[in-house]
Amino acid sequence: MSVYRIYVEKKPEFAVEAASLIGGIKSALGLENLKSLRVINRYDAEGLSIDDFKLAVPVVFSEPAVDVTYDHLPELASDEFVFAVEYLPGQFDQRADSCSQCISLLTGGKRPAVKSARIYIVKGNLSEEELAEIKGYMINPIESREATLETFETLDVKYDIPTEVETVEGFIYSTDDELKEMLGSMGLAMDFDDIKFCQAYFRDTEKRNPTITEIRMIDTYWSDHCRHTTFSTIIDDVDIKADYIAATYADYIKTRKNLYEGRTDKPITLMDLAVIGAKTLKKQGLLNDLDESEEINACSVKIKVDVDGVDEDWLLMFKNETHNHPTEIEPFGGAATCLGGAIRDPLSGRSYVYQAMRVTGAGNPLVPVEDTITGKLPQRKIVVGAANGYSSYGNQIGLATGHVSELYHPGYVAKRMEIGAVVGAAPASNVRRERPTADDVVILLGGKTGRDGCGGATGSSKSHTLESLTSCGAEVQKGNAPEERKLQRLFRNPEVTRMIKRCNDFGAGGVSVAIGELTDGLVINLDAVPKKYDGLDGTELAISESQERMAVVIAKSDVEKFMAEAAKENLEATLVARVTDEPRLKMNWNGVQIVDLSREFLNSNGAEKHTTVSVDTPVMGNEDAGEDTPDRWEAMISNLNICSQKGLVERFDSTIGAGTVLMPYGGKYQNTPTQAMAAKIPVLKGETNTASIMGWGFNPYLSSQSPYHGAISAVVESVAKVVATGGTYEHCWLTFQEYFERTQNNPTRWGKPFAALLGAYKAQLELSCGSIGGKDSMSGTFEEIDVPPTLVSFAVSTAKTNNIVSQEFKRINSEVIYIKPEYDENNVVNFESLRNVFKRVEKLIAEGKVRSCWAVSFGGVSEAVAKMGFGNKIGFRFTSTVAPQDLFRPCYGGFVIELAEGVETDEKVIGITTKEYTIATDRYTIDMNKLENLWANKLEPVFPAKIEEPDYTPKTYSYKAETRVAPAIKVSKPKVLIPVFPGTNCEYDTARAFEKAGAEADIFVVRNLNAQMIEDSVKEMEKKINESQIVMLPGGFSGGDEPDGSGKFIVSFLRNPRLTDAIHNLLKNRDGLMLGICNGFQALIKLGLVPYGEIVDMRDDSPTLTFNTIARHQSKMVNTRIASNKSPWLASCEVDDVHTIAISHGEGRFVATAEEIARLAENGQIATQYVDFKGNPTLDIQCNPNTSIDAIEGITSPDGRVLGKMGHSERIGNDICKNVPGVKDQKIFENGVKYFK
Secondary structure, X not given: OOEEEEEEEEOHHHOXXXXXXXHHHHHHHOOOOEEEXXXXXXXXXXXXXXXXHXXXXXXXXXXXXXXXXXXXXXXXXXXXXXXXXXXXOOOOOHHHHHHHHHHHHHHOOOOOEEEEEEEEEEEEOOOHHHHHHHHHHHOOOOOEEEEOOOOOOOOOOOOOOOOOOOEOOOHHHOOHHXXXXXXXXXXXXXXXXXXXXXXXXXXXXHOOOOEHHHHHHHHHHOOHHHHOOOOOOEEEEEEEOOHHHHHHHHHHHHHHHHHOOOOXXXXXXXXXXXXXXXXHHHHOOOOOOEOOOOXXXXXXXXXXXXXOOEEEEEEEEEEEEEOHHHHHHOHHHHHHHHHHHHHHHHHHOOOEEEEEEEEEEEOOOOOOHHHOOOOOOOHHHHHHHHHHHHHHHXXXXXXXXXXXXXXXXXXXXXXXXXXXXXXXXXXXXXXXOOOOOOOOEEEEEEOOEOOOOOOHHHHOOOOEOHHHHOOOHHHOOOOOHHHHHHHHHHOOOHHHHOOOOEEEEOOOOHHHHHOOOOOOOEEEEHHHOOEOOOOOOHHHHHHXXXXXXXXXXXXXXXXXXXXXXXXXXXXXXXXXXXXXXXXXXXXXXXXXXXXXXEHHHHHOOOOOOEEEEEEOOOOOOOOOOOOOOHHHHHHHHHOOOOOOOHHHHXXXXXXXXXXXXXXXXXXXXXXXXXXXXXXXXXXXXXXXXXXXXXXXXXXXHHHHHOHHXXXXXXXXXXXXHHHHHOOOHHHOEEEEXXXXXXXXXXXXXXXXXXXXXXXXXXXXXXXXXXXXXXXXXXXXXXXXXXXXXXXXXXXXXXXEHXXXXXXXXXXXXXXXXXXXXXXXXXXOEOHHHHHHHHHHHHHHHHOOOEEEEEEOOOOHHHHHHHHHHHOOOOEEEEOOOOOHHHHHOOXXXXXXXXXXXXXXXXXXXXXXXXXXXXXXXXOOEEXXXXXXXXXXXXXXOOOOOOOOOOOOOXXXXXXXXXXXXXXXXXXXXXXXXXXXXXXXXXXXXXXXXHHHHOOXXXXXXXXXXXXXXXXXXXXXXXXXXXXXXXXXXXXXXXXXXOOOOOOHXXXXXXXXXXXXXXXXXXXHOOOOEEEXXXXXXXXXXXXXXXXXXXXXXXXXXXXXXXXXXXOOOEEEEEEEEEOEOOOHHHOOOOOOOEEEEEEEEXXXXXXXXXXXXXXXXXXOOEEEEEEOOOOOEOOOOOOOOOOOHHHEEEEEOOOOOEEEEOOEOOOOOOOOOOOOOOOOOOOHHHHHHHOOO
């Protein structure tokens, strides 16, 4: 068949991506001769008719209102240069994939082949060297390459089909030199001792040579990433110079004797030191809430959750994950799959993951690009790309990211730190855990297998050099969040989870580990593993780490039912393995057994490793804290590790799920950063007041001086943040992230993680908080550069939502106290004093005596009072002297607390909040506006939060309805159809809001795995529309907001003539209603349902929603004003009512012609407008997140029956977003239900 090509470019007024790119290139490369940059998307399609291709051009490939299309490249001027960029073969291309899916939805036929590329046209008097610089900045060879400008004869790739896997001939008789050569030539992560161990096993036990698959699989199985080989190395001797650290070690040895009495199989290792704290606390009866089983998915504890006033048994699960190496070499994909992997761990435990935290480490992103180490990506490109990747995945899958912090330290130039920590929960009754038995089967769920991620586990286990970085591309996976969302939905169904005996997610090691670890005896049929494309051999099928896959063990008798449930969720499910009694792992491919290994050998983790440890005496920094001057305040607030990260944080959806208790930034102006994240437990039905809290702690500079002190402080800080937020330290669980340099058989280098774990051990026992999980990464070395010794502590607790406290000052004239623990002569906190401090703070909060609370961190008391004041623009006057040491240095375990009115206290009162927006002492006064600007502007070049405001004043529209449309037939309980497309993520929140308002919500999953499923979905949805009174299009990222635009997935489906007719019948003949929020609004406007009230073809001047002018996702609370109450959806509102609403979108900028807006205004169709803090429509990016024309946030159809709006009115509830004041309930859902009564 023919290959059809189209070029698509944004019209100049909508080319925000091109403007952002040229700004970034100029800033990074300093190329003043670069005058302009054009970005054109190129699409090639095959496997469809020319008519279908032409049909897809204005619906799928482009959007007439904002795009122009060409069938050939524009002519170039003499000073213009063109180049194209495409993904490397085998990398997942979400844009092309969504194109293909959209076309099949639009036509009802099979999916065509689609290939995409980006065309860049640069203009300017540029030399060849400068053009090469631009290409080097734009093309990351790890994931993409320069593409041809020529046309294609076909998109059909002819793969060489492999038929056999080689045997490593002569392996069992190889000499030591030959084995060493094999390690290098195959790029294996195992060491010489391991390969000798393998040789002995195959020679003496199996009496044969291994296959290539077996060697690769063993290398993966025994990698540091999968089996923690560094942490499992036996420590033969320990030399500690400092007496107080040696005392902790002595206590550890004493604890070991008590715990392991009579056992000889428990050598001293880093792993033992990491887990012994929790083991000891458990023996002491202090971890009775631990949920224990043979299945290890994530940290799991038993909690009570109140649901409609009745306590239920639930499991709370949490996990931290790193993707340091992948994110270093391919920031977007590495960070995206970091979160994807973190989610799948508790998800595999059958819990619903509802909140995430991101803590990262980088070098200074403000340094010039030319200072970048050869072979490395610029820090700026890494931090921005990683932020975009992580946020893209979380935003698409529908996971609230409650807290984001990036740490800056020169050591992270060696290798980035990318941590994702997540929290999930499930009713205990949903989770079944049983040991698999013979004839049970293994089902593979979700995504297909490709070459992406082959070698990821071993790659992340290595230290790296310039040379090694050039060959890592296949190790990086590409995430597909909509696919993982399907898994989340499936695993929220108790009928499904109660069939699952055991489950494992696909991460490091692919099939070989995910399925291989499920039970001792397995026969895996690799031929059954679904493939993304042909040409994969047995080895690749065995070790590929392609994402979004899950392996479950179920009884053979449950297969049919399980497969049917997976199909309902639009998920592929394939039987790939069976359980056997024989403790061997076997894999068959192409009719041949290519893996046959004993479980005992696999579980050995390779050759036994030994080392010695030396811990030096810490040399702490200068204790002179300097003088207390206004300059010190300015330097403090401008510090990279203290300044605002708002432009980073607001990329992450923080409110999806309608359970967020604390926004990342609090106060009227949303400028006080929150120190911990808090969210309600995700109950499906009913209301709960139980919330989880997670806080983190780590200071890379302190840890660089002393890993021992750093780890203690990390634990103390994480717990303190939980306490400051309303949790209790005695009800905390910990999980650690260890990230250290390669040990290189050097006792001193070994001493760093050893000292850190000793410190963490001491803190755990002193606070009775056990670390019940963790993740270690021991490859933080690039040539001669090492990451700082890193032990990040995450503390998790639960609390009632009414007890949760935020950090922003609430009132003026409040007394502010400072409580801190004592520290000894070795700069170690006095834990008895600390426990006392924690109890005093907890008591004050429990008694309602605390308005706001800050756990003292990196910048001391000065950071606390400045940031606490920013949120509500409240100043502070010191009434007593605070020493410079306390003002500007961290005192972990200390608290700055704003007391409620009338509270008497014996604590040290340090000052009072003031109406004057200043910091005042008896010696100086500092303008807090200046401090706030310094704080806000430091990282603005990297993470912009501001843009140039359009130079006109938006109009204020007012339309007070005297009459409204009404239905001819009343319904006591209207039925609401909520379709779920791949990428939809607000269906649960929307259904809850409608059900609470008195409607019956019907969530319908649109299935599109093949043409028959599409046809069945069309028929079923047509029927459901005809049975419903309301159709609601919820928010999300249908099709990943691809290709290059939102809502196209939904639009393609609803333009099916049968569905178009059903919707027209609903609106025109049956007096029905439609509502679209965010992604749903994007679909409504691109269909024409708003503003026209019917589905029409888009014109080149149609109203639409396009990319935010800040060129990134925006997530925050905004104030919106009712401009018209004509719509039944807004019947209870008065014009000028202002509501505080959550927004989260990248394409929310409403655009229309002046004539169209005038018509809408005259007819009362402009429903809502973004307003400033005084209630006036505004173009200020802080209040109008997308700079919509005339600040328009929502519009209606001519009669008001169809409402589309960007703000998430469904994200409401008791104590939701409680640190941002305002009226949050617009009563939209109640009004929709009342319309029918």
